[in-house]
Amino acid sequence: MNLDAELDVWRRQWQSGTTIPLDLRKRVERRSRWMKIGLIADILVTVVMGGGSTVWALRSWQPDTVLLSAAIWLFLAAAWTIVFTFSRGSWSPSAVDTAAFVDLSIRRCRGTLAAIRFAAGLFLCEIAFSLGWIHHYSPEGRKPIWTWLFFSSLRIDIIWLATLAFFGFLIWYRRSQRAELAYLVNLGQSVGTD
């Protein structure tokens, strides 16, 4: 083996022991933890909302509760579709190196941004259905629609407040994800990915 070839072999071996920057590794691990927590939360919501509404519908066996239960299951199915679609391939890096970790983080960010858009649409559908359902089946619904919609009862007020809080959170989260994506794309260019 000539001297340069020997050095080349050593160089490849030396550099094959690539370690991932601590900050990036922690970022990916933190996100993985949150994804698992999110999955558990989704399962809990499915069990509580889906199961609860089903039990209620079976006990009362009234058209309103049956409709509510069916709609809840429909929304849950839509929510799970979003979860599966946008988290596919985002659970673990394709390799244990810096480029793969950056690539995974970028995919997660893009998936989250797309999921935020769909979540906002789904939430609007849920709110529309909830308001329609309450208006149709509760005595409060006999008031004129515009009077009823705004500040006619505590339940409606809570729905509006929840909507405001949810969209406030979505806007903030979207902004933070976009900033993170910009940072990661920049990082990706530094390490030669994306």
Place this chain on the structure above:
Amino acid sequence: MDRAALERHFDGVLAAHGPALSRLAGSYTNTPSDRDDLLQEIAIAIWQALPRFRGDCSERTFLFRIAHNRGIAYLARSRSQMPGLAEEIEVHDPAPDPESELAQEQSTARLRRAIHRLPVAYRQVVTLTLEGLGYGEIAEVLGISESNVGVRLSRARQILRESLEDRR
């Protein structure tokens, strides 16, 4: 450069050179936790020095010079020039398909141990060479002449070759 730009620059520098700096830190330390501690020190030193970087040399030379200075300071502090626990030296992170890379891992581990056993002056020259620096850059990083780099590298390679042969 404002703070936000400096932070972005710092993040970019660590992303681009982090693995090399980690390997250099590993060449001065005996355990993964010591390596991470030294890497942290190096990162802090880079953060403090980065605003003063005026482009007199390449950024890589600048970073490696800081890394080696911190490495030397670490050795002076810990008085651990001789690695005692070769089996604790972390070789690298686990690969997705460990079986297929076993042979590669073993020879890599042998090389790392052999480098780790070199005297510091030789170890520095070898690690910088293996990171792809030329004689001129190494001379700048270590503050020695290019001919001295050549002499040290030649001796280091001889020792490495013998060490790797012995352990085959």
